[in-house]
Amino acid sequence: MKALTLACAAVLLSGCGAGDRAADTTDTTMQQAAEQADSKLDATLGAIEPGVEWTHGVTTTGSCDVSRRRVVMTVISRERVGSLLGLVQRSWEKAGYRIKSVNRDEEFPAIYAQSPDGFGIALTVGAKRQVFFEATTPCVKPSDVASPTTPPHGPAYNHPVPRPNVHSDFWS
Secondary structure, eight states: HHHHHHHHHHHHHSSOGGGGGGGGSOOOBBHHHHHHHHEEEEHHHHSSSSOOOEEEOOEEOOOOEHHHHHHHHOOOOOTTHHHHHHHHHHEEEETTTTEEEEEEOOOOOOEEEEETOEEEOOOOOOGGOEEEEEEEEOOOOOOOOOOOOSSSOOOOSSSSOOOOOOOOTTTT
């Protein structure tokens, strides 16, 4: 329960909140911020070597923020989960991200960070060790938001996305 509480707190801290309202005066639109979130997710997934297959998760919008998601379709073995989390955390730190919280739960670990420009980014591990990435924009100027243009690394799935189903000689 304590781990769940910490994880929930980290999610609340990583997105758009009352303290972010000052960003409303920027010229950045929700679409532009969504594209920046996509770029951060591209860089994160690009840092994973060997690479994993992933597909887009659901995009959600708030009154002034956007969340983009990616779902890893590569099966991650119990023995490799820690390696994946460490690799991603180091890549975020190298990019100047501040690690806000780490959930060290053995079954459902997670890392929550914030980019220097105020984007929240998270890696969470769910059931069957399926890995999820989410990037949340700061509060920006409202606009329409199009679907991501980055093609998935592997098949595109309609929602709901299935459990991991791609074998990797390294990760699986």
